[in-house]
Amino acid sequence: MSYLEYTVKTVPSGWRKVLYLNWPLIILLTAVACVGFLMLYSVAGGSLQPWAEPQMERFGLGLAAMFITAMVPIWLWRNLSALIYLAALALLVAVELFGAVGMGAQRWIDIGFMRLQPSEVMKIALVMALAAYYDWLPMKRVSRPIWVIAPLILIVTPTFLVLTQPDLGTAILLMTAGGVMMFLAGVHWAYFAVVVAAAGGAVYTVFLSRGTPWQLLKDYQFRRIDTFLDPSTDPLGAGYHITQAKIAMGSGGWTGRGFMQGTQSRLNFLPEKHTDFIFNTLAEEFGFVGGFSLLVLYVLILMFCIVAALQNRDRYSSLLILGVGLTFFLFFAVNMSMVMGLAPVVGVPLPMVSYGGSAMLVLMIAFGLVQSAHIHRPR
């Protein structure tokens, strides 16, 4: 069902829209953000500076952005999807050409009041573009090869650009999100079987390329994979981070060592304790109870998204909500796997908790889109 098929008169208008917002979702997001503030306060040694306060300001900004996004009718977003995607792509090219280099990678451009990471924007833009594409495409053509290749190009182009920054984490996120969007849209099973087989082959080739002139990954990326597979090979180098992160996590026990009592984070054994590894600080100070509670909050947000998507009879809206939920899921799943030693360290932040502006703002806008789809759903 497309929005063209129903009458918009049943949709709330004006300020009445506020009443139709998905309030439980907003409360959940705020709760997660508060966990973030608490942990940023703790890792700064009991101080709002330098992380907790800026993070609160950004959350406020994000909340505002979410409301504005939510007020705009979802059909308008649908019509803008292609344009947003192209703009994000242009930004990616721009960052490639003029971007500043941070942490050995070109990731952001300075746009005055904040540093913009086009790769973050692209995560949502890709979901929007794919949702719009499949909304437009009649169901019977979905599995035809020619109509499968078009979305693949939409996915691969930004993935490639992100990979050259180089930012393996975001590239994997884009690739996975795009693939799952195609799956949700109903592309035939066989394609996915082929892709899985091909991916296996590709991984094999990547490892085969190691040490040859046509090496496909950077040396540091290979080393990260090595240390992930066996952290003890490099206990003082790259493996040090993983080992220290696991010690922080494990030493928390059932109930943790107490707020601001985590020795691993307080004495700086824990790397990147305010960004990628903030979950370990939480797990160290509040233990299994604290860590698992945050996981439950995340899963609740996810379930609200899935329910909202399945209730929505508009195809674009459903796909978009599932896509946003998926992106959110990938963020926390990859981050948590990484900090628990289940995945290599690829530099994915913990959504709504890790310190960082772009990621939070983009996620809040994405949830704004979810809200918009929810408010403007066909009734």
Add this chain to the structure above:
Amino acid sequence: MRRTPRDSAESSRRMTRRGLLLGGAQIAFAGVLGLRMRHMQVDQAAEFRLMAEENRINIHLIPPSRGRIFDREGRVIAENEQTYRITMRREDAGDVEEVIGRLSALVDLRPEDVARALEEMRTSPPFLQVTVADRVSWDAISRVAVNAPALPGVYPEVGLSRFYPQHETFAHVVGYVGPVSERDLARYEDPEPVLRIPRFQIGKVGIEAKFEEQLRGSAGAKRVEVNAVGRVMRELDRREGEAGADLQLTVDSELQDYIKARLGEESASAVVIDLEHGDVLAIASSPSYDPNKFVRGISIGDYGVLRENNHRPLASKTVQDAYPPGSTFKIVTALAALEAGLIGPDETVYCPGHMEIGSRRFHCWKRSGHGHVNLEQSLRDSCDVYYYDLALKVGIDRIAEMGRKLGLGAAPDVPMSAVTAGLMPDRDWKRRERGAEWRIGDTVNASIGQGYVLTSPLQQAIMVARVATGRAVEPRLVRSVGGQLTPSRGGAPLDIDPAHLRMIRKAMFVVSNSRRGTAYRARIIAEDMRLAGKTGTSQVLNRVVRNQDVPWEERDHALFVNFAPYEAPRIAVSIVVEHGGGGSSTAAPIARDITLQALYKGTPPLEAYPAGDRERIQAQQERLERERAERAAEAGRRA
């Protein structure tokens, strides 16, 4: 493009199906994360908690204070003095160069120390304390303390260092300590952590090395919390160490000090043993050196001077040097013959001044000969031919057996460095070591303490101690360890006929107290203090020229052994004066002075000396007293 209702319904169904599938997969994955979290935080929590503690807690050792060393009267031989050093911490100093500039205006800093400190501060973490000047005076430290506000990041530190207040007197006995070297660490399979403390001192030679374990004590420890870069955040707790055990030696510093003065510039050694428990009252080697120089790190120049000196100040001559015992060995040969029942005390041998053995002619020291000599006369006159005759009758193996009974040929059990076993040769030894048969000429040479026989001054003293007591006296150098008395080493009775020992003792008495004895001039006339001894002159080179006519290095060694008092022996004395000439002229007078000093426990009355000697002895006593006063004054200045 409008969709047909069918298309739309199909799309909706498929999306719902796949959406639910995806949602299910996502929640399942979240479940996996939860399980992993539970596994790490609940099942493995103890393990990870331990690792976190290991990360966080460092153990810093507190060095123990080393046990002190005293003499038998409780006078200090080795102690610990407080030393002061100036350290700096980069992060507190701010402008390091500036602060060092101000510091050098107050304290004399050596440019190389400053350069090393600056380099160390540049390369180490900013919170580490770096030593800028070591062993600075109390004055300098107080100047630094007064000017503390102008010297940010400069901290005076107090440490303990070994100090030997008697300087040269006990250098060869007690040895010295020094910082742990890589070689020291390599000696231990699993070095104690305390050895890794920077500038920790351990015994290098002598008693300091032999009693290292007892003297060292055990280190204390404090547990501190550190962060990832090793900065100490706070002290968690501390356990004080245990100081090392104090040692009390059997030596008497006053006697040792007197001997050092009496030996003067000679290259000589002297041992005094108390006969009751085998206590070593003095064991001195001359010249000596100041062990404090080694503790502070001796300069190459000073070390070179010690090395080059032909009187070998570094050598501990009493235990590490072995000399041919010369005529003092005749005691052994005579006892061996008596025990074998081959001679009686009154049997005589005719000495024409030489003896033909095979094709060789062996001379007596007195070319004109001694005529008919019995046992007592042979020792009194030190007749060589008498012993050549005994040698032929007794044979080397019985002589060697007697030598071993009297403590020769085996390293004495004393806790000093490089203790030699000397050499008590016999047939087996020559076959084993030299690959040649023992010859009769070897026995003849050995019978008068020449040839292969070698003994150390300490072994000579043990020999006399055993003859004087008839017991297997062993030297005891350490009286108590940590207040625990060590057992007496007076020894069990020897398997030697006491009558034979009495004969030898009587003969030795005659040597020193009969007008014709070789040591008559160095006699004691105080009735209850008279000594019994034996002279020895061991040839350095085989020659006939008189000692005065050859260079110092080629002159004979002068030896003397004695016990006293004759009627009730209390001490045994052994003297070796390297290249000193004759035993009777050089060694015996020294032995007499030392014997009297030991028996009277201080300066003896002039009445103990023969009337003719008193004037000379008085002058000598006054000179030594003056020298001692000068040395004491100098030591006071140095401290």
